[in-house]
Amino acid sequence: MAKYYDTLLGEYIKNPGVRGLSLDKLALKNDNYEMISYDQVTNKKKLNFKEVELDSAAIYSAEDVYITNQIFLQHKEEGTTDIKILNDIELPLLEVLMNMELTGVHINRDTLKGIGLLLENEIDSLEKTIIHEAGEEFNIKSPKQVGEVLFEKLGLPKGKKTKTGYSVSADVLGELSHEFPIAQNIVDYRHYSKLQSTYVEGLLDLLDDNELVHTSYNSAVTTTGRLSSTKPNLQNIPSSHGIAGEIRSAFVSRFENGIIMAADYSQVEVRLLAIMSGDENLLGAFKNEIDIHHKTAEFIFPGSTITNNERKIAKAVNFGVIYGISGFGLSKMLGINMKDAKIYIDKFYENYPKVREYLDNTIKNCEEKGYVETMFGRRRYLPSINDRNSIIKSAANREAINMPIQGTNADIIKIAMIKIAEFLKRNSLKSKMIMQVHDELVFDVIPEEKEILKTEIKIIMENIVQDIPIPLKVDIESGLSWKEAK
DNA sequence: GCATGATGC
């Protein structure tokens, strides 16, 4: 039993995706009670809270306590406090997340600054080239101005449009890049600018005196049960090659001779699709440790030796199924026509028949009950599943298909985090769990504990789900930085 | 405050 309750998490678990879980909104909705606003007590933020007169500050604060208790009582009454996923996962996880946030992640400031200098050079030189190619000064960071320069001044062939004008997305510019170097240069300029502002300057700004960065995990925002991470978002640090990949080389151990260890669930969402659908072909591939994208490629392109491109297409189809595939989406993703996209999807279903059955059942079930759920019982309500508008209906279908898979993954890694935190504590280990990136856990490890961690973490993570036809697989790598732990 | 476009799984 947790020693605490959280009304925000209770509301979230009842119905994730609902906007407005703040106390004042809940008080208004549940009790038709209008709480004193922060603006009211501080006279529209003219006063600092410590300057607010004690009497009104006391009433304002007491209201929070009172309403929180009111909501808690309602939760007890309606049975929310008994929801299994709340007690078994969300509430115990709170303490784990708190400790990860406080522990922080060690980042080498000088490494990051060095990358910043490289980027600065690239950005400066690209800017000069682009301005020269354009024949006039303009703000490359403004999509509006980029559109005007490319399509009006230079007269390049126009592609897609957005609500506000010409689209100048990476897709569109990529099409133009072979014929017009300026297009590629703008793509590169954006890429390096993004790295500089978000991952170099943004990260440096958030480093504390010990070179630690303390993210904030939010466990009540996603519709599927995933965590999110802000200030900084440690869940979208670049992992690609080139300069972008170097950002991760700044993520290093805080310990003398320490290492960074990363444990990630291999192909977890496709494995979950196999387990949840019970499809023999999909399960068989994992049982025999066959490359699943290659296997799908053999189904889609029978009789030929599979090329890299065919495997790439198959990989997109495999992921597409998890995202609730549509011919439209797949064709756009691969840059192929709808007809071919549909053929690929049909081939997939022909060869993994129980996947189709499972997906059909998921939607039918949702239409009847109004919600979908994960293997562990986490729910997402989807009222639009019965909408008469086909665009809205299709979107709901995709959400219904994706949530049980993405959400089960989220449940599994959350349980693993609770168990690993317990294991570290029970054995008084000094190594720290420092990050979660959806299917990956990252640890800051002292050298003496490397082997026991590697062994135990793998065992814990692979055995979260019992009685399944194929095992979950965890890969563990380590090195002097997060980049090397891959 | 919304739109766009970048990053991740």
Added chain:
DNA sequence: AGCATCATGC
């Protein structure tokens, strides 16, 4: 195409 956050422009 499912789920996110951040920087920037307007």
